Amino acid sequence: MRRRTAAPIALIATAALAAGCEIEVSPESLPAPFSVAPVPSASAGQPKYVCTAVYKILTDGAVKAAAYATGSGDDARKALQKTFADMAGQVSAAGARSDDVTQRAAVDEVAAALTQGSRSADPKAFLNGEFVTVGQKIDATCT
Numbered sequence: 001m002r003r004r005t006a007a008p009i010a011l012i013a014t015a016a017l018a019a020g021c022e023i024e025v026s027p028e029s030l031p032a033p034f035s036v037a038p039v040p041s042a043s044a045g046q047p048k049y050v051c052t053a054v055y056k057i058l059t060d061g062a063v064k065a066a067a068y069a070t071g072s073g074d075d076a077r078k079a080l081q082k083t084f085a086d087m088a089g090q091v092s093a094a095g096a097r098s099d100d101v102t103q104r105a106a107v108d109e110v111a112a113a114l115t116q117g118s119r120s121a122d123p124k125a126f127l128n129g130e131f132v133t134v135g136q137k138i139d140a141t142c143t
Contacts, residue, residue: 049094050095050103051142054091054095054135054138055135058135061086065084077122077124081120083118084114084131088114088115091110091114092111095111103138106137106138106140117130
């Protein structure tokens with residue numbers, strides 16, 4: 001029975017659209033648009049965006065570093081070092097917005113580790129070692 005009613009309804013709807021009829025759709029029936037922008041923390045006493053910003057910097061940096069990780073030679077080494085240095089600067093800037101002393105200290109530890117990785121003679125060792133867990137330094141300050 002469903003097939004018998006579904007086909008005519010589909011044909012009528014197609015004909016109506018082809019004839020120039022308008023179909024009104026109420027705005028509340030559409031899903032809300034998706035945004036990848038950081039969402040402010042709703043936790044009391046937590047600065048907005050700091051944890052989200054640091055995690056995003058680390059994730060974006062990991063993607064960028066992965067492109068250089070398979071390379072060899074001075075160009076790949078310098079690109080990894082520059083990536084870590086850029087990340088350290090961005091993490092420091094994000095941490096400076098925090099009013100929480102504990103959180104700022106944890107973010108500074110992340111930035112210091114990234115700076116150390118940027119100065120390393122073997123940045124791939126840092127990428128495969130400490131970089132894997134560097135974000136965990138701020139986990140306790142994020143709620």
